[in-house]
Amino acid sequence: MNPKTPVAPAQILDGKALAAKVRQALGDRVQQIQGPGVRPPGLAVVMVGDNPASAVYVRNKENACAKVGIASFGQTLPATATQAEVAALIDALNRDDRVDGILVQLPLPPHLDAVALIQSIDPAKDADGLHPLNLGKLLRGEPGLRSxxxxxxxxxxxxxxxxxxxxxxxxxxxxxxxxxxxxxxxxxxxxxxxxxxxxxxxxxxxxxxxxxxxxxxxxxxxxxxxxxxxxxxxxxxxxxxxxxxxxxxxxxxxxxxxxxxxxxxxxxxxxxxxxPMTVAMLLQNTVWSYGQRLGSGSLW
Missing domain, CATH: 3.40.50.720 (NAD(P)-binding Rossmann-like Domain)
Structure with missing residues (x-):
């Protein structure tokens, strides 16, 4: 879209419309990559506790995944889960070949160390782009998963x-x-x-x-x-x-x-x-990781 001379009132930057466009492009790309016997991309959202707002966000992300053809591997742990239990779940997802993206839904219960848990995610599956390795790639201007x-x-x-x-x-x-x-x-x-x-x-x-x-x-x-x-x-x-x-x-x-x-x-x-753009970029990161893991190269 070309820039236009602004008029009063301000022109709306419509994230909802662009997110739909991104989802369509991602869905098309997933279909191109997939063939007989090729699994779909997978996203795992880890939620701890029953925060109502977080539950809504997770449900929205899972619905968006379905529209693109991404399999959801959501995991919810009780609010009493220990640091070791959440870390063990992340480790299992790191090793799960069906999963291309992992996201820890924030905020976490106060007894958990969110920074340590995010750092325990495989950087290649860091769907939220918050791992120090991916932030370092951003700082250096190198390709990688972005926040x-x-x-x-x-x-x-x-x-x-x-x-x-x-x-x-x-x-x-x-x-x-x-x-x-x-x-x-x-x-x-x-x-x-x-x-x-x-x-x-x-x-x-x-x-x-x-x-x-x-x-x-x-x-x-x-x-x-x-x-x-x-x-x-x-x-x-x-x-x-x-x-x-x-x-x-x-x-x-x-x-x-x-x-x-x-x-x-x-x-x-x-x-x-x-x-809506935040969720769209989460899907884009997941599909990007999927392409990298299957050897399809960068998607854009």
């Missing part, structure tokens, strides 16, 4: 012709899950990148100079219209559940969508923006 949410952001920008080359980008948030890997990806796309965070003085002044703003901090509607340069590209990674005055709740991002959409050139909605 799903940052990769989804980059795919969404590329779909709309919004390349980073020569642009100034501000990433608000410095997590290992989103902020840091996304900053590296934007640098790789030749953007000039600033990473802002809770200790950044005058956050509004930093954001106002950006051509690309990515909010990934987990604070509802933190970024408002007066903080955004007219015509800027605004990507909202945040997803926060807030209580409504009239009762009930709603999902909102880290960006005040209503006000910022009147100023920005392009903006992602919440929901329907980055969220």
């Amino acid at each position: 799903c949410t940052p990769a989804g952001v980059m795919a969404l920008l590329a779909e709309y012709g919004l390349e980073g080359n020569g642009k100034e980008a501000v990433v608000v948030g410095r997590s290992m899950l989103v902020g840091k890997p996304l900053a590296l990806m934007l640098l790789e796309a030749n953007a000039t990148v600033t990473v802002a965070h809770s200790r950044t003085p005058d956050l509004g002044a930093v954001i106002r100079r950006a051509d690309i703003v990515v909010a990934a901090v987990g604070v509802p509607q933190l970024i408002t219209a007066e903080m955004v340069k007219p015509g800027a590209i605004v990507v909202d990674v945040g997803i926060n559940r807030v209580l409504l005055p009239e009762g009930g709740s709603a999902l909102v991002g880290d960006v005040d969508f209503a006000s910022v959409a009147a100023v920005a050139g392009w903006i992602t909605p919440v929901p329907g923006g980055v969220g």
Whole structure:
């Protein structure tokens, strides 16, 4: 898609539509790779406990797998599972030839060491792109599995012709899950990148100079219209559940969508923006690993 002159209100960056397009391409690719006697790609999502939000996320991932032709090998352990028990499950999945991708659903119960468990995943099956080896490949600009949410952001920008080359980008948030890997990806796309965070003085002044703003901090509607340069590209990674005055709740991002959409050139909605792309990149990572393991080479 070629970039267009922005009009008011901002043009929507439709992650839901692009995710459907990615799933279609992946499904076609899986059919091309598979032949008589060739197994389908496999993804194992490891969940510990009965967190309702996590259960919904896992179910959504399994449904998405079915649409692409990926076999699900989901495993749920009780909240009382020990570090050794979860590690043993991951080790079994590492050795299971039917499994190409492994994801540990976060958050984990507080008694478990999530970092150690992620590091125990075979890097070649690291569907979430969070293993230190894969993060190191990203840092070095080498091919490999990429963190799903940052990769989804980059795919969404590329779909709309919004390349980073020569642009100034501000990433608000410095997590290992989103902020840091996304900053590296934007640098790789030749953007000039600033990473802002809770200790950044005058956050509004930093954001106002950006051509690309990515909010990934987990604070509802933190970024408002007066903080955004007219015509800027605004990507909202945040997803926060807030209580409504009239009762009930709603999902909102880290960006005040209503006000910022009147100023920005392009903006992602919440929901329907980055969220679907995260799942699409999880599937893409799994199929990429599948192709590598079968000797089919890179899929793109």
